[in-house]
Amino acid sequence: MDYNFHWRPVFNKLPDLLEAGLLTLEVSLLSMVIGTVLGLLLALAKLSPLKPARWFAITWIELARNTPALFQLFFFGFGLGAFGWHLSPFLIVLVGLSFNNAGYLAENFRGGFQAVPENQYRAARSLGMTAFQATTRIVIPQVFKIVYHPMTNQMVWAVLMSSLAMMVGYRELAGETQFLASKTFRIFEYFLAAAVIYYVIVKIILGLSRLLAWRLFRYE
Amino acid sequence: MIEIQNLHKYFDVHHVLKGIDLTVEKGEVLSIIGSSGSGKSTLLYCINGLEAIQQGEVIVDGVSVHDKGADLNRIRQNLGMVFQQWNSFPHLTALENVALAPRIVKKLSKAESLAIAEQQLKHVGLADKLDAYPSSLSGGQQQRLAISRALAMEPEYMLFDEATSALDPELVGEVLETMRMLAEEGMTMICVTHEMGFARDVSDRVAYFHDGVMEEIGTPDQIFGTPVSQHTQKFLANVR
Ligand SMILES: Nc1ncnc2c1ncn2[C@@H]1O[C@H](COP(=O)(O)OP(=O)(O)OP(=O)(O)O)[C@@H](O)[C@H]1O
Ligand SMILES: [Mg+2]
Numbered sequence: 392m393d394y395n396f397h398w399r400p401v402f403n404k405l406p407d408l409l410e411a412g413l414l415t416l417e418v419s420l421l422s423m424v425i426g427t428v429l430g431l432l433l434a435l436a437k438l439s440p441l442k443p444a445r446w447f448a449i450t451w452i453e454l455a456r457n458t459p460a461l462f463q464l465f466f467f468g469f470g471l472g473a474f475g476w477h478l479s480p481f482l483i484v485l486v487g488l489s490f491n492n493a494g495y496l497a498e499n500f501r502g503g504f505q506a507v508p509e510n511q512y513r514a515a516r517s518l519g520m521t522a523f524q525a526t527t528r529i530v531i532p533q534v535f536k537i538v539y540h541p542m543t544n545q546m547v548w549a550v551l552m553s554s555l556a557m558m559v560g561y562r563e564l565a566g567e568t569q570f571l572a573s574k575t576f577r578i579f580e581y582f583l584a585a586a587v588i589y590y591v592i593v594k595i596i597l598g599l600s601r602l603l604a605w606r607l608f609r610y611e
Numbered sequence: 612m613i614e615i616q617n618l619h620k621y622f623d624v625h626h627v628l629k630g631i632d633l634t635v636e637k638g639e640v641l642s643i644i645g646s647s648g649s650g651k652s653t654l655l656y657c658i659n660g661l662e663a664i665q666q667g668e669v670i671v672d673g674v675s676v677h678d679k680g681a682d683l684n685r686i687r688q689n690l691g692m693v694f695q696q697w698n699s700f701p702h703l704t705a706l707e708n709v710a711l712a713p714r715i716v717k718k719l720s721k722a723e724s725l726a727i728a729e730q731q732l733k734h735v736g737l738a739d740k741l742d743a744y745p746s747s748l749s750g751g752q753q754q755r756l757a758i759s760r761a762l763a764m765e766p767e768y769m770l771f772d773e774a775t776s777a778l779d780p781e782l783v784g785e786v787l788e789t790m791r792m793l794a795e796e797g798m799t800m801i802c803v804t805h806e807m808g809f810a811r812d813v814s815d816r817v818a819y820f821h822d823g824v825m826e827e828i829g830t831p832d833q834i835f836g837t838p839v840s841q842h843t844q845k846f847l848a849n850v851r
Contacts, residue, residue: 513661514698514757518712518764519688528711532702610702610744 411567419549426492433497455494480561499541503534543600619666629823642810645820651803659690691761695773697753699745706741731759751782771802
């Protein structure tokens, strides 16, 4: 081992890295919000009796879950580019991650809806609740509890997956790390520092999630 | 008054109710007995419009339940229903379980709905469980919770679908006691039940269902003492 560690450049650029970490958090969080809404719609589409809706949902879910996430980003980057659709690096990452999140979350939501007994809905309707009230007040809170941990996992996964952004030129944490590393050649130091930041972000998410779960699901 | 006229119900081609005619007066307690699959639950679901019907009519206090313009959500407020599987809402406390529908369906204030909920939980003997979640209640307590939740809408009719069948034997008594109490208070009740003792002691009339047909209806003495239909005789011989 004749590699000499030089930490000073990394320390000097720590503010840049932390700022890039915020971008990582931002794009992951946004992609989760969009992925949750789309995932809910996909789950309902897959459960619906409408054939085209089911077919559309199945195609999306299958592609999102069974192809490399990197290829999904490339599709929204270079694939669409080939048809003259040019997304900014940020949008490529956001759209790609949202697509992937929606596919995974849709399956979780579908399982959640199927796990809530039909009679819960019937009981709510028998009290005079509208379909909307029964769904939002009785069914969805129970679905949410079932999908809560899978959603937390997906959020962690989104943070880690967002590092693929460096392959499409977006300078979130991984992209910024690569940019700085290649300028100074302190490659190992930069990636080690970035790994620590990823680790801390993930631990914070898991901790917050546990705290929230404790507040939300005291009923069991 | 609940009037059922020539009611036919199909599930696809499966003819489940084959022309039911039945009138239940205010204050009456009717028990429905019959073998599994004879259409008893389905009849209750048709009364409060949870299932559509293919022919005939159900009229509750002069309003036809299955009319196109019928306000089902309003009609259901008047028809409390208790299911075999106690369907307490697991994410809400006992008090919230009972207070929710008065608040969001009847649009009562929070204070009013909580007051009603507390009163109804006391009514069924759950005064000390207001803040308990269903997961910490026994099956019998959950079923009484379901009864008080229905009562909180101040219905004039109560429909019971085998309210005790899913309970452990030692918990059946407390639920039957609650139903008996309601009957004594003058509630109009239709009870699908396998509890022959309850049907005999509490009901004004007992109806026997067989294969989608109401084969026989009469006083408990008639049905249990001198049943006319062979099917009824056979059924009663088996449950005794
Ligand atoms: N949602 C449904 N779809 C199709 N068939 C159904 C449905 N619900 C009930 N049935 C059928 O209708 C018939 C009557 O069912 P129902 O549940 O009303 O009987 P039941 O008298 O309540 O029986 P049990 O004593 O077992 O509760 C049965 O043959 C049942 O299989
Ligand atoms: Mg039944």
